[in-house]
Amino acid sequence: MNIIQVTDYKEMSQKAAEVIIHKVKQGNRMNLGLATGGTPKGLYEAMIEDHQKNGTSYQHVTTFNLDEYIGLKEQDPNSYYYYMADSLFNHIDIPKFQTYLPNGLADDYNHECEHYDRLIKALGGIDLQVLGIGQNGHIGFNEPGTPFQSSTHIVTLEESTREANARYFNTLDDVPTHAITMGISSIMNSKEILLLVSGEEKADAMQKLLHGEISEDFPASVLKRHSHVTIIADQKALSGVLVSL
Ligand code: PGA
16 A cells, blocks of 8 residues: 655645546546545536646546435435535536435335445446545445455444534434445455544544555455555544654
8 A cells, every 4th residue: 555644734735636637637438446535525616626726527427326325315415425415516517417326215225235336336436546544444334344255235333423524414313324335346356445444433444454454344454455555644633643655
């Protein structure tokens, strides 16, 4: 895993935007995997700013999001559908029909999970997947204990994950208990992975990722088996880690 050390959240966001914009500007059809949560917000802001200033076009880009809550309507401000529209898609020139998220309101969730993986494969696989990491090491909503060979599936969220995300909801009770997430093997099938990590609340997770063993108890550890992972991490996230360059 290649680690890029940066000073702070802003620099992490800028660097990540540079990596993505560079690829997008090459102009080839591209499948971009996207994430939600606090971590990629600054990245999306930087992409929007670049689109407005420099006109970088996303007409040839297709996006696949990692996950979605079960049971929230698209217009619910806490749905990831809404987050993506509001944080990125409404502000760049990507055609809406080229933006995919798992459907958290599907009639048949098994079918939806299979359909999502099939769709990614049929469109050529993900070229670059943006990831964040949970304090418990989750990637997407793959909580500790998720089999590494998992494909897209329904998960019961850990209490710690619901608590971490409760800041966006009125009360903890409003945070959904279930989500649909790309599986670990779905993520590992991406040709390239960009993991963004910022803040001292992620320092333990970074320490475990870089110095711990590969184990399903710490889902992100699987990334060590991927041949093309870049981590962009800020000083606070790296505060518990000895990184030798
Ligand atoms: P965060 O979440 O970006 O809101 O910290 C990351 C994650 O849970 O994967």
